Amino acid sequence: xxxxxxxxxxxxxxxxxxxxxxxxxxxxxxxxxxxxxxxxxxxxxxxxxxxxxxxxxxxxxxxxxxxxxxxxxxxxxxxxxxxxxxxxxxxxxxxxxxxxxxxxxxxxxxxxxxxxxxxxxxxxxxxxxxxxxxxxxxxxxxxxxxxxxxxxxxxxxxxxxxxxxxxxxxxxxxxxxxxxxxxxxxxxxxxxxxxxxxxxxxxxxxxxxxxxxxxxxxxxxxxxxxxxxxxxxxxxxxxxxxxxxxxxxxxxxxxxxxxxxxxxxxxxxxxxxxxxxxxxxxxxxxxxxxxxxxxxxxxxxxxxxxxxxxxxxxxxxxxxxxxxxxxxxxxxxxxxxxxxxxxxxxxxxxxxxxxxxxxxxxxxxxxxxxxx
Amino acid sequence: xxxxxxxxxxxxxxxxxxxxxxxxxxxxxxxxxxxxxxxxxxxxxxxxxxxxxxxxxxxxxxxxxxxxxxxxxxxxxxxxxxxxxxxxxxxxxxxxxxxxxxxxxxxxxxxxxxxxxxxxxxxxxxxxxxxxxxxxxxxxxxxxxxxxxxxxxxxxxxxxxxxxxxxxxxxxxxxxxxxxxxxxxxxxxxxxxxxxxxxxxxxxxxxxxxxxxxxxxxxxxxxxxxxxxxxxxxxxxxxxxxxxxxxxxxxxxxxxxxxxxxxxxxxxxxxxxxxxxxxxxxxxxxxxxxxxxxxx
Amino acid sequence: xxxxxxxxxxxxxxxxxxxxxxxxxxxxxxxxxxxxxxxxxxxxxxxxxxxxxxxxxxxxxxxxxxxxxxxxxxxxxxxxxxxxxxxxxxxxxxxxxxxxxxxxxxxxxxxxxxxxxxxxxxxxxxxxxxxxxxxxxxxxxxxxxxxxxxxxxxxxxxxxxxxxxxxxxxxxxxxxxxxxxxxxxxxxxxxxxxxxxxxxxxxxxxxxxxxxxxxxxxxxxxxxxxxxxxxxxxxxxxxxxxxxxxxxxxxxxxxxxxxxxxx
Numbered sequence: 001x002x003x004x005x006x007x008x009x010x011x012x013x014x015x016x017x018x019x020x021x022x023x024x025x026x027x028x029x030x031x032x033x034x035x036x037x038x039x040x041x042x043x044x045x046x047x048x049x050x051x052x053x054x055x056x057x058x059x060x061x062x063x064x065x066x067x068x069x070x071x072x073x074x075x076x077x078x079x080x081x082x083x084x085x086x087x088x089x090x091x092x093x094x095x096x097x098x099x100x101x102x103x104x105x106x107x108x109x110x111x112x113x114x115x116x117x118x119x120x121x122x123x124x125x126x127x128x129x130x131x132x133x134x135x136x137x138x139x140x141x142x143x144x145x146x147x148x149x150x151x152x153x154x155x156x157x158x159x160x161x162x163x164x165x166x167x168x169x170x171x172x173x174x175x176x177x178x179x180x181x182x183x184x185x186x187x188x189x190x191x192x193x194x195x196x197x198x199x200x201x202x203x204x205x206x207x208x209x210x211x212x213x214x215x216x217x218x219x220x221x222x223x224x225x226x227x228x229x230x231x232x233x234x235x236x237x238x239x240x241x242x243x244x245x246x247x248x249x250x251x252x253x254x255x256x257x258x259x260x261x262x263x264x265x266x267x268x269x270x271x272x273x274x275x276x277x278x279x280x281x282x283x284x285x286x287x288x289x290x291x292x293x294x295x296x297x298x299x300x301x302x303x304x305x306x307x308x309x310x311x312x313x314x315x316x317x318x319x320x321x322x323x324x325x326x327x328x329x330x331x332x333x334x335x336x337x338x339x340x341x342x343x344x345x346x347x348x349x350x351x352x353x354x355x356x357x358x359x360x361x362x363x364x365x366x367x368x369x370x371x372x
Numbered sequence: 373x374x375x376x377x378x379x380x381x382x383x384x385x386x387x388x389x390x391x392x393x394x395x396x397x398x399x400x401x402x403x404x405x406x407x408x409x410x411x412x413x414x415x416x417x418x419x420x421x422x423x424x425x426x427x428x429x430x431x432x433x434x435x436x437x438x439x440x441x442x443x444x445x446x447x448x449x450x451x452x453x454x455x456x457x458x459x460x461x462x463x464x465x466x467x468x469x470x471x472x473x474x475x476x477x478x479x480x481x482x483x484x485x486x487x488x489x490x491x492x493x494x495x496x497x498x499x500x501x502x503x504x505x506x507x508x509x510x511x512x513x514x515x516x517x518x519x520x521x522x523x524x525x526x527x528x529x530x531x532x533x534x535x536x537x538x539x540x541x542x543x544x545x546x547x548x549x550x551x552x553x554x555x556x557x558x559x560x561x562x563x564x565x566x567x568x569x570x571x572x573x574x575x576x577x578x579x580x581x582x583x584x585x586x587x588x589x590x591x592x593x594x595x596x597x598x599x600x601x602x603x604x605x606x607x608x609x610x611x612x613x614x615x616x617x618x619x620x621x622x623x624x625x626x627x628x629x630x631x632x633x634x635x636x637x638x639x640x641x642x643x644x645x646x647x648x649x650x651x652x653x654x655x656x657x658x659x660x661x662x663x664x665x666x667x668x
Numbered sequence: 669x670x671x672x673x674x675x676x677x678x679x680x681x682x683x684x685x686x687x688x689x690x691x692x693x694x695x696x697x698x699x700x701x702x703x704x705x706x707x708x709x710x711x712x713x714x715x716x717x718x719x720x721x722x723x724x725x726x727x728x729x730x731x732x733x734x735x736x737x738x739x740x741x742x743x744x745x746x747x748x749x750x751x752x753x754x755x756x757x758x759x760x761x762x763x764x765x766x767x768x769x770x771x772x773x774x775x776x777x778x779x780x781x782x783x784x785x786x787x788x789x790x791x792x793x794x795x796x797x798x799x800x801x802x803x804x805x806x807x808x809x810x811x812x813x814x815x816x817x818x819x820x821x822x823x824x825x826x827x828x829x830x831x832x833x834x835x836x837x838x839x840x841x842x843x844x845x846x847x848x849x850x851x852x853x854x855x856x857x858x859x860x861x862x863x864x865x866x867x868x869x870x871x872x873x874x875x876x877x878x879x880x881x882x883x884x885x886x887x888x889x890x891x892x893x894x895x896x897x898x899x900x901x902x903x904x905x906x907x908x909x910x911x912x913x914x915x916x917x918x919x920x921x922x923x924x925x926x927x928x929x930x931x
Contacts, residue, residue, distance in 0.1 A: 015755075053833055073836040074844075086834035090852040100838035151838065384842055389750025389763075391743050392813065396766045399810045403781035404769070410784050472680050475673040487677070489922065494684050496914040497691075498871055500891050501907040504899065505687035508694075508702040515690060515703050546684070596772070604774035606874075611895070621776050628878065633784060640780045647774070 004029045004154060004187055005050060010059035012045055019045050021211040023059070027155075027189060028204075032181050034190045036198040037208035038234070043191045046208070047157050050189065052076050064154070074103075078155040079148040084164060085140045087132040093119070093143050094128040100151045118146040121180065138169045145180065155187045162197065174201055195235050199223065207231050209346075228341050232274045233350035239280075239315045240351025243273035243340070251340060254290045254310060258333060262340040272341040274351075277305070277318040279337035285330040294327045307353050314353040407644070410637030423638030447623060447639070454620040455646075457534060458603035461541035462549075465598045466591070468542070469549035473590070474583075476550070477557035484558065491547050491554075499544055500607065506540055507531065507611050532614035540608040548597035556590030557583070592658055596651060603650075604643060688911065695904035702901065712905040722906065725890040732801070732886060733869035736808035741862040743809070744816030745854075749846070751817065752824040767814045775811075779878030782807050786879065799881025807879040808872065812865035819861035823854040856924050863921040867914050 005027040012020040020042045027033055035043035048054040049061060052073035060067050068076060079100075087096050097118055101111045119125050122142035127135070132143060141161060148156055158177075162170045178201050181188045192198055198205050199219045207214045207222060207230075215227045226232035229240050243253035245265035251258055253273050265271060285291045292310035306323045308315045308331070317323075317331065414420045432446045476487045494502065509515045510530045517527040530536045560583065568582045606621030618626075620643055627636035698707035716722060751767075754760045770778055783799070790798020831853065835845035851858075873888035880889055887910065894903050 051833075051837060053836075072842070073833070074839045074841055078837075080834065080837045082830040082834055084828055084830065086828055086830035088831065088834070088849055088852075099835070103839040103844070147838065385750045385753040387750075388746040389754075392747030392750070392817075393763075395743065395810070395813070399782065399785075399806055400766055400769050403778075403785040406784040406788060407777070407781050468680070471676060475677050478673075489918070490681055491684070492918065493915060494688060496867060496871065496918055497688055497911050498873065498888055498891065498907065500873055500888060500895060501691065501903070501910075502687055504895050504903075505690050509687060509690060511703065513703060518703060543683070543687070600772065600774050604776045606776065607892075621774075624776055624780060625877075628780070628783070633787065636780060637784055640777055643774070644777055 002029045003027070004064060005189075006060075006062040007046070007049070008060040008062065010046070010049060010056045010061070012042075012049065012054060012057050019211050020049075020056070023211070023213055025206060025213065025216070027187060029154075029187055030185050031203050032178065032188045032190065032201060033204045033206065034192060034198040034202040035206050035208060036192060036195060036234075037214075038193055040210075041208040042211040043193075043208050044159055047080075047159055047189060047191050050155070051078060051080050051157050077153050078157055079151055079153040080157040080159065081141075081144045081148045081161045083159045083161070085144040085161075087140055087143055087147075089131075089133055091132070092128070093124065093130050093132055093135070096132055096143055097147045097150050099147065104151075114150055115146075118150045121149075122146045137165055138173065141165065141173060145177075149180070149184065149186070153186065155189060156181075158188060158190045160191055160193070162192070162194075170197070177201065199235070207234065209234075225339060226274060226341065228344040228346050229272050229274075229348075229350050230344070230346040232272075232339070232341065233346075237277050237316055237318075238351055239275045239277065239353075240347075241273050241275070241313060242348070243271050245269045245271050245340060249335075251338065254313075256288070256290060258338055259335040260338040260340060261335055262338075265340070265342075270343055272343060272347050272351075274339040274341060275315075275333060275337055277316040278303075279333070280315070280317045280319070281332045281334075282317065282319055282321055282323065283330045283332045285328050289330040289332050291328065291330050294323055294325055294329060297323050297325050316353045404644075407637050407641050410634050411641040412638075413634060415634065423635050424642070426635060427638055427642055450618050450623050451620055451642075451646075453617060454603050457537055457541065457609075457617070457619065458599055461538050461545065461602045462595055462598045464538065464542050465546055465549040466595065469546060469594065470553055470591070473550045473553035473557055473587075476554050477560070488551070488554070491550055494543075495547050502544060503540055503608050503611050506536075506543060510536055510539070510612065531612065532616055534613070534617060536612040537609045537617055537619075540612040541602045541605065544605075544608065545598040545602055548601075549594040552593040552597065553587055553590040556587045560586060588658055592654060595654055599650065599654075600647060603647065691904045691907050691911070694901050695908045697901050700900055702899065702904070712901040713909075715900075715902050716905045716909075719902070721885070722887075722890060725885050725887045728801075728884060729870060729886040729888075732804060732808060733866050735805055736812055736869045737862050737866040739805075740809045740812035740816050740865050741858060744813050744861060744865075745820055745858055747813070748817045748820035748824060748854075749850070752821060767817055770811045771814050775872075775874035776878075778811060779807070779875040782810070782875070783878040797881050799879060801882070801884045803879045803881070804876055804884065804886070807875050808869045811872070811875055812868055815864045815868060816858075816861035819864060820854055820857040823857035824850075827853045856927070859924050860921045863917050863924075867917050870910070870914065 003026050005025075007023055007025040007027075010020055010023045011018070023042070023046065025046075035046055037043050045054055049056050052068075052071060056069065061069050063071075063076070063078075088099065091099065094115055097115045098111050101114060106114075115128070116125070119128060122145055124139060124142050124146070127139065127143075132140060135143065144161070161177075162173050165173060174197060177188070177190075190198075190201065199222075202219055204216065205219055205222050206216050209230050215222055215231050217225075222231065222235055226235060226238075232238040232240055241253050243251050245251050245262070245268070246257065247267060248263040248265075249260055251260050251262070251271065251273060283289055290310050292308040292315065294306050295309050295314070296307045298305045300318075303318045303320050304323055306317045306319065308317055308329065310331075315331070323329070411423055412419060412421065414422065427447045428445070430446045431443050433441045433443055435441045472491075476484055476491075479487060507514075511517070512527065512529060512531060514531070516530070521527055530539070564582060564586070565578055568578045573581060604621045605619060606625045609615075609617045609619045609622060620639065624636050624639050624643070627633075627639065693705060694702050695712055696708050696710065697705050698709040698711070751760070751763050754763065782803070786798045786803045827850065831849050832842075832845040835849040836842060840848060871888065873892060876886050876889055877892065880886065885893075887906070891903060891906070
């Protein structure tokens with residue numbers, strides 16, 4: 001696969017506040033790549049730099065081998081699906097989709113053909129002469145996609161396009177977007193703060209936080225081998241405990257020594273240990289295993305979610321076995337359930353379920369509004 | 373290290389703003405400076421404070437009802453009268469206008485629109501003509517007295533009194549009081565009123581503790597919009613007060629007509645300062661006694 | 669509506685419309701009296717049409733209002749677009765204050781201040797009288813501008829900020845994006861702003877009074893002159909005509925607003 005866009009050492013600050021800190025990223029042709037991170041992490045700014053709406057303070061934006069920092073948005077061969085669609089309210093559906101074609105002064109017949117083809121693709125054939133303001137959210141979304149694709153751009157930028165849709169519709173649109181991307185072969189750069197969305201749609205995920213790229217990889221890589229506590233916490237649920245790497249394949253945490261699959265650490269190096277809640281087995285509280293007390297159990301449908309207090313650290317455990325509140329239990333861990341990460345600045349910030357931290361995070365961040 | 377980018381859209385927006393910025397500087401800011409400049413200079417444009425002193429010290433004799441004459445500070449008297457009439461007019465506008473705004477805000481949406489239009493229509497009649505029409509209504513031989521005597525109620529003498537001037541001001545500026553209050557009241561979230569009732573407020577209590585405090589921004593801008601023009605008006609008192617109640621606006625106009633531009637500027641300068649003080653006072657009082665509320 | 673509310677608002681409206689009604693009725697009065705109606709006649713309207721000075725004042729007023737409206741609408745629209753894009757708090761505060769000045773300052777101050785400057789500058793160039801159509805035009809543009817800007821700014825703020833970006837994304841130049849996407853969006857604001865500017869200019873007396881000269885007389889100034897002498901119902905006829913013209917404009921601007929809201 002060829003590189004279609006390269007970002008080289010991009011930095012950007014707004015009013016003295018760093019939003020992007022020396023970002024480098026390669027985007028390949030025909031790829032569905034997702035920029036994932038909490039609000040304020042710089043993902044939208046990255047997208048807007050590629051779109052040409054934000055001028056980077058430092059670094060280069062390379063498009064098919066050419067530096068395009070100074071190319072204005074209207075001359076870039078990329079198109080954007082905006083967060084709230086940005087459909088032109090004074091134009092009907094047909095004219096919205098025809099807008100870029102009219103700008104290029106294509107012959108009328110060709111415009112009609114192209115627009116109708118696009119409307120067919122997004123299943124809005126009968127809606128050509130409707131006002132955009134009379135459409136439902138999902139329909140507006142489709143118009144926005146059709147309008148952005150009618151110019152056959154090399155790259156499509158999507159800025160949280162599904163954020164305004166309800167859950168059911170969002171799932172449908174995820175599949176449809178993936179289908180469109182496959183059939184057109186256009187590179188999609190997708191911005192979201194929803195990790196499930198990212199995992200289910202992407203070829204490549206770029207996890208961002210505080211203006212820096214934390215990890216780039218396939219959804220499987222990111223989920224199974226998070227590089228630090230931030231990624232581990234942001235993608236799925238994780239128990240993240242302090243540990244010490246005694247030697248290759250040997251790690252100690254919670255007062256016990258476990259076998260693991262990781263190598264390459266210095267002897268006795270302090271590390272973060274990640275254990276996914278679904279990888280924990282509940283056993284009898286025998287000597288030689290971690291022991292703790294169940295403090296709460298929540299029935300989740302497929303499984304039970306138990307919070308277990310082990311030496312003051314609250315673990316989250318997902319199990320299909322029945323567990324009871326107040327029970328004294330033991331837990332056992334297979335070597336492949338244990339992921340070792342180097343200590344980072346995020347160490348100690350995540351992974352303990354002693355509070356409703358996730359919900360509080362969301363409360364303090366309503367709507368997931370991004371920085372400009 | 374940022375490369376200068378000619379095509380950066382921000383530059384276009386600056387260009388769009390440039391003509392207005394220059395225009396405002398030349399024709400809003402500089403002229404205000406000219407008021408100060410003229411106020412503190414004499415006919416040869418040499419510095420002097422005489423214009424200002426004259427405002428505070430000039431005297432004249434007025435003949436009282438019993439025939440004796442007293443010496444008064446001409447412009448201070450005019451000034452105090454302007455403030456008095458303006459304040460009275462503003463209070464009357466508020467007392468009459470608030471209930472009106474409240475009634476409008478509670479009406480059906482269709483009715484609300486009609487009422488707003490009805491309130492605004494008189495504003496589009498030139499104020500000289502409006503004032504003149506009041507003169508013909510209030511004259512001793514005018515329509516009002518014709519009406520009253522037809523009903524056998526005798527006649528009233530209004531024209532040429534302070535009351536007539538106040539009627540003129542209240543009439544002219546009433547819409548400026550109603551509309552800002554109405555626009556705030558109309559936007560008031562109905563659920564707040566329900567919440568207040570839910571928490572045990574009666575109708576009066578809801579009005580006193582929720583509606584009035586929330587409508588304060590509208591009240592303040594209403595007061596501002598009535599007080600400023602009524603304190604500085606001319607013509608109204610000339611017509612309805614039979615020229616007996618010179619106001620500060622009439623004083624400025626008089627000096628302009630007499631080509632005493634420097635003294636006209638001095639009066640205007642003092643008027644500006646007083647208005648600034650008044651507005652600051654209105655803001656201070658409302659901030660302290662309305663939003664604070666705990667001093668009660 | 670409660671009965672008490674109905675009574676109260678009826679009284680208020682009755683008083684508000686009383687003088688207008690008086691004008692209307694007496695403009696058709698047969699005799700010269702402004703308080704006794706003696707019979708219906710159109711003679712004052714006929715006389716008005718014969719009054720050359722008044723007709724000239726009408727023409728002057730319309731020329732002035734039209735020029736002031738066009739210039740203040742164009743400059744005001746550009747200014748609103750620029751102000752809307754300002755980022756720094758300081759420059760926003762400065763622009764807001766400057767825009768507020770002509771609206772909060774009493775008309776008499778605005779009029780006097782401009783007059784002083786015009787006279788001063790005129791003297792520098794040795795002109796005996798510097799007040800003319802041009803000084804009046806400048807004054808009218810100055811007091812119309814804030815109203816135009818304040819009609820357009822909210823429309824710009826309500827507009828989805830990504831609309832112009834979307835247009836550029838789809839191939840428009842920044843200029844093209846403004847004319848093809850932003851302008852249609854804010855057009856209702858521009859139209860109401862222009863209508864407001866026009867009516868304000870038609871109606872203004874105080875500021876015109878201080879900045880007019882050289883024989884250039886607008887209607888309000890002419891009316892002022894007329895009310896200094898004995899007034900005949902001719903002036904009422906004139907007032908009635910002006911009233912219905914401005915009323916018509918007001919209704920048009922309401923219609924524009926409603927159409928905009930219905931979208």
